[in-house]
Amino acid sequence: MDDLERLAALHGVATTYQPAEDVTVRVPQATVRTVLGMLGVPTATAESLRARADADEREAAERLLPPVLVWWAGSGPPVELAALPPGTRTRLELEGEEPGGRPAGGVPPLGVHRVHVEAPDGRTATAALIVAPDRAPAPPERAHGLLVQVYSLLSERSWGMGDLGDLAELARWAARTHGAGFIQVNPLHAAVPGTPTDPSPYRPSSRRFPDPVHLRIEDVPEYARCPDRDALAELAERGAALRREVLEKGALIDRDAVWALKRTALELLYAVPRTAEREAAYREFRAAQGPALDGHAAWCATAAGEDPRERADFHRWLVWLTDGQLAAAQRAAREAGMAVGIVHDLAVGVHPEGSDVAVAPEAYARGATVGAPPDAFNARGQDWGLPPWRPDVLAATGYAPFRELLRGVFRYAGAVRIDHVMGLFRLWWVPEGTPPAEGAYVAYDGEAMLAVLVLEAHAAGALVIGEDLGTVQPGVRQALSRRGVLGTSVLWFERDWAGGGDPLEPADWRADCLATVTTHDLPPTAAKLAGAHVELRDRLGLLTRPVERERAEDAADTAGWLEALEDLGLDTKGEEAAVRALYGFLLRTPARLVGVWLPDAVGDRRPQNLPGTWDQYPNWRLPLADGEGRPLTLEALAASPRAKALLDAVREASGGAG
Numbered sequence: 001m002d003d004l005e006r007l008a009a010l011h012g013v014a015t016t017y018q019p020a021e022d023v024t025v026r027v028p029q030a031t032v033r034t035v036l037g038m039l040g041v042p043t044a045t046a047e048s049l050r051a052r053a054d055a056d057e058r059e060a061a062e063r064l065l066p067p068v069l070v071w072w073a074g075s076g077p078p079v080e081l082a083a084l085p086p087g088t089r090t091r092l093e094l095e096g097e098e099p100g101g102r103p104a105g106g107v108p109p110l111g112v113h114r115v116h117v118e119a120p121d122g123r124t125a126t127a128a129l130i131v132a133p134d135r136a137p138a139p140p141e142r143a144h145g146l147l148v149q150v151y152s153l154l155s156e157r158s159w160g161m162g163d164l165g166d167l168a169e170l171a172r173w174a175a176r177t178h179g180a181g182f183i184q185v186n187p188l189h190a191a192v193p194g195t196p197t198d199p200s201p202y203r204p205s206s207r208r209f210p211d212p213v214h215l216r217i218e219d220v221p222e223y224a225r226c227p228d229r230d231a232l233a234e235l236a237e238r239g240a241a242l243r244r245e246v247l248e249k250g251a252l253i254d255r256d257a258v259w260a261l262k263r264t265a266l267e268l269l270y271a272v273p274r275t276a277e278r279e280a281a282y283r284e285f286r287a288a289q290g291p292a293l294d295g296h297a298a299w300c301a302t303a304a305g306e307d308p309r310e311r312a313d314f315h316r317w318l319v320w321l322t323d324g325q326l327a328a329a330q331r332a333a334r335e336a337g338m339a340v341g342i343v344h345d346l347a348v349g350v351h352p353e354g355s356d357v358a359v360a361p362e363a364y365a366r367g368a369t370v371g372a373p374p375d376a377f378n379a380r381g382q383d384w385g386l387p388p389w390r391p392d393v394l395a396a397t398g399y400a401p402f403r404e405l406l407r408g409v410f411r412y413a414g415a416v417r418i419d420h421v422m423g424l425f426r427l428w429w430v431p432e433g434t435p436p437a438e439g440a441y442v443a444y445d446g447e448a449m450l451a452v453l454v455l456e457a458h459a460a461g462a463l464v465i466g467e468d469l470g471t472v473q474p475g476v477r478q479a480l481s482r483r484g485v486l487g488t489s490v491l492w493f494e495r496d497w498a499g500g501g502d503p504l505e506p507a508d509w510r511a512d513c514l515a516t517v518t519t520h521d522l523p524p525t526a527a528k529l530a531g532a533h534v535e536l537r538d539r540l541g542l543l544t545r546p547v548e549r550e551r552a553e554d555a556a557d558t559a560g561w562l563e564a565l566e567d568l569g570l571d572t573k574g575e576e577a578a579v580r581a582l583y584g585f586l587l588r589t590p591a592r593l594v595g596v597w598l599p600d601a602v603g604d605r606r607p608q609n610l611p612g613t614w615d616q617y618p619n620w621r622l623p624l625a626d627g628e629g630r631p632l633t634l635e636a637l638a639a640s641p642r643a644k645a646l647l648d649a650v651r652e653a654s655g656g657a658g
Contacts, residue, residue, distance in 0.1 A: 004043065007053040008032050010060060011039050012391060012443030014426075018472040019375050019471075026294055027440040034431040035440050038365045039392055064088070064117055064125035070451045071317075073107055074134040080127075092129070096193075107131070112398050112454060128398030133450040133458045135484030140339045141417075141593045144654045146174055148598040149201075149608050150185050150214060151253055152624050157218070159239025160246060160258040164325040165216030166634055167342070168332040173638050175336035178647040182414060182647035183333065184343035184595055186418050186520065188214055188326070190296070192351045193303045193531060194413075197255050200609075202347045202419065203385065205354030206305075208408045211324060212318040213259045219328075220321055222272040230396040235265045243400035247631045252621040266321075283319045292404060293319060295359035302356075308392030326412035333414065340463060341414030346405075348420040349386025363393050363401050368429045371436045375471055381428075381436030388427050391444045399452045406453060408598070417514075421466030421485065424449040425476050446479065454483050465514050465593070469493065487513040489591065490522070491582060492557070499538035503564040506588035515591035517582045517600065520608045524597065525579050525629060527605040531555060536607075540616045575627075576642060577604065580649045587653035596650060601643040603627030 002010065008015050015027050033043040041056075041139050045050045064085075069078040075081070081090065095111035101563050113129045153162040153170060168184065174180035189204035190211045191197050204211075217223060217236070226232055239261050246601050274282065286293060295313035298308035308470035326342075333341035350356045357364050362389040371383040394402060404652035409416055418424070425446035430439040457464045465486045466475060477487060487510060494504040509515065517525050525532035538547045561582070562572045567590065577598055586594045599608075604625045610617040623631040626640075637643055 003046070003050045003053045004029060004032060004350065004527065007036060007041060007043065007056065007289060008462070010053070010056045011036060011041055013039070014441040014617065015258045017373050017441055019373060027372075028438050031431060031438050031440050034434075035368065035429055035442060036509060038368055038429075038431075038440075039390065043351075048098075062123070062135075064119055064123055065127040066117070068128045068130065068445060068448045069115065070447050071108065071129060071131045072134050072451070073110065074133060075493070076527070083117070084117060085119045087119070089118045091116045096344075098560075109222075110458070112400075112455075113399075113405065127601060130399070130448060130451040130455065130597070132455040134454075135482075136454045136464045137456040137461055138484060139463050139486060140181060140655055142592060142594075143339050144587070144594045144596065144650050145180045145182035145184060145338075145340070145343070146170070146598050147595045147603075148186075148517075149520060149620070150188065151255070151620070152608065152622060153462075153598070153634055153637070154243055154247060154623055154631075156243075156361050157216070158243050159217065159236070159261055160242030160564050161213075161253045161255065162634075163216045164214050164322075164329050165219050168329040170634060171329060171333035171338060171342065172336040173634075174647075175333065175338045177638070179337075179651040180647075181338050182340035182343050182593065182595075183338075184415075184514075185345060186415060187345045187347045187419075189347060189350075190300075191255075192354050193300075195256055197259075198351070199253075199255060201345075201620065203349075203351050204347055206296055206348055206356045207347055208356060208405050210322040213255060213262060215262060215266070215270075215318075215325060216324055217265045218263055219325060220266075220269050221278060222269040222274065226266050226268055226272050228288060231268060232265060233619045235261050246623050248492075250631075252618050253534065253623060254621075266318065267314075270317055280571055282320055283321065286316060289319075292359070296355045299355035316406060323411065330412050330414060330498065338414070342412070342459060343415040343417055344409055344413040346409055346419060348423055352385065352387045357387060360401060363389055363397075365390050365429065367432045370423070370427050371430045371439060372428050373439060373441075373469070374437045379437075380493055381438040381439065383430045383432075388429055388442065389444075391442065395445060395448070399448055402449065403456060406456040407459075410462050413460065413462050415463035415465055416457070417465040417467060418485075419467050421468050421480065422470075422472050422476055423455070425479075426473065443528060446476070449457045450479065450483055450485070453485070481510075481512055484512075486593065489513045489515045489589075491495050491515070491517045491561070491586065492522070492528070503561055505583060506568075507590070509589035509591055511592055513588035513591050514593040514595055515586045515589055516595040516597060517586065518577075518597050520597075521611055523607055524599045524604050525582060526575055526600070526603045527607070528554075529558060529575055529578055530605070531558070532605050533607070536610070540610075540613065541612075542612055542616075576645065579603075580646055583646065583650050584653050587650065594650070594654065596647065598637075599624060601646050602632055602637060602640055 007013050016024050018024050036043050065080055093114040096111050108131045110131050115129045116126050118124045118360055149162045150167050155166045171183050188210050190206040191208050194204040256594040297312040300315040301308040301311040330341045369383055370386045370388045374381045426443050428439050428440045429442050430436050466480050469489045495501050495506050529532045531554055534550050537543050542551055565572050565581045570584050572578040572581050606622055609619045625631045
């Protein structure tokens with residue numbers, strides 16, 4: 001290796017990548033140098049580069065310990081401890097104990113501790129020690145559930161978009177009527193304020209704290225004691241008008257208009273004196289969340305053009321209210337009989353101008369964004385506009401930012417879906433001003449990240465689901481499975497690629513996964529069966545090949561699946577029967593979790609998100625609708641014969657268990 005390659009290898013920056021098994025692409029040297037600079041490694045001249053590479057190699061060879069060690073509770077101590085020179089003294093500082101430490105011996109308790117060592121030659125080292133259970137909590141033997149975008153499901157009480165009260169009611173109905181074991185939702189993270197607000201739930205201001213736009217105003221306890229009843233009634237009527245615009249007049253969901261009304265109502269409720277019990281609970285929440293909540297609240301006030309010294313407490317209070325309603329939705333799901341409850345979605349990153357970056361800028365690589373390299377589906381690569389965490393800073397802090405993030409979302413979750421779970425191991429960094437195709441992979445300590453994830457899941461008693469679709473480096477799925485992290489299997493992608501590409505037989509599917517027919521980024525099943533998604537992309541000018549070829553290939557793909565269903569004796573005559581057959585196929589696989597995309601239950605043909613579009617398509621702003629595009633309320637969903645037929649069939653095929 002030359003000096004740049006040596007230095008890149010020492011700091012986890014890949015100098016090549018493989019878009020296909022038999023293809024290797026070299027990363028531009030300029031990209032490697034830029035990324036190393038973001039990690040605090042200068043590469044200005046050939047001499048400084050060589051000197052730094054030599055010094056870093058010597059330091060790596062001589063150091064006693066890496067920054068972080070992982071001790072899986074069912075295994076022996078980390079090999080790094082076993083390999084210390086004879087006579088090395090080892091001392092542990094256990095999490096939650098006073099500084100001072102104790103001699104090492106036996107398996108430490110679960111947690112993130114500090115280990116100090118001193119070798120006979122006088123060398124010393126300190127490292128974080130993550131002690132984690134061997135595996136995350138196990139899923140039920142079999143459970144089925146619904147996948148839903150919360151904003152899209154309006155009840156007759158919603159103020160223009162679905163809310164947490166609607167989520168709780170959906171969970172109760174799905175569990176009690178159809179035996180559902182879980183509801184998986186879109187990320188409910190705090191959005192970046194602005195007009196218009198970015199509607200994508202996958203580019204939030206903060207992943208650590210939820211967004212109060214999801215609050216059910218009438219469920220805030222202070223609502224019943226607010227003296228200004230007339231003002232609240234007027235706001236509720238304006239909220240109902242927004243709901244009617246969406247449900248009856250074809251308007252898109254307007255998050256900004258909804259928030260303007262809710263914010264005004266919440267200002268009134270904030271002025272209502274809290275009971276002694278409520279005040280004590282609020283103070284306890286503030287103390288538990290600590291400086292992270294204070295920083296987020298101050299940022300929210302500043303972003304709203306307010307003085308954070310005067311207004312930060314209002315924004316802290318909003319987080320507390322939202323946290324409480326999220327917890328209430330999970331309680332409602334479990335009390336209704338769900339084995340898992342609410343499955344929350346953790347986005348892969350945050351907006352570069354959001355509160356997470358503003359509060360802890362040192363943890364992020366400024367000047368780079370996360371994306372994906374070129375592949376068979378996108379020859380130009382992708383840039384998602386999300387600043388990556390710096391792996392060196394994470395390691396130096398014992399992964400404290402990641403742990404706090406997970407602890408926050410696990411508070412109210414029966415399970416957490418990790419978007420782009422491969423990011424625990426590596427991320428594609430795209431330097432500012434560089435095309436996505438000229439980025440580079442940067443490695444993370446996947447073992448440490450996985451240990452923190454398993455540790456926090458265990459503490460919460462919650463499942464972990466990894467979204468592992470797309471390009472996955474060798475060994476990652478095996479590592480996730482070994483630690484109890486479920487994968488994600490989407491029917492249209494599950495083929496016997498080694499044997500010619502036919503649909504994968506049900507018995508050959510993996511068991512440890514959430515299986516579904518489609519996702520929010522793919523066509524609803526009715527659209528796929530009819531080829532409507534090809535026509536949509538053609539109308540929007542998104543096709544890169546002749547429409548006739550796209551139609552023919554898509555029709556052949558669908559026909560292959562229908563033939564596979566018929567070979568199993570499943571009825572595919574008619575759209576509704578074919579949708580039921582596809583989900584019936586999933587229930588013949590060993591998949592532990594089977595998810596029904598809620599629009600499939602009513603024949604909705606419109607995708608919630610159309611990748612590759614911005615203003616050409618109303619991404620993340622569509623209500624649930626029937627096959628004719630007529631919006632449906634939660635109440636209409638519950639009364640839908642088509643939804644009942646599909647969900648009853650799923651329940652019957654899954655053995656009736658939730």
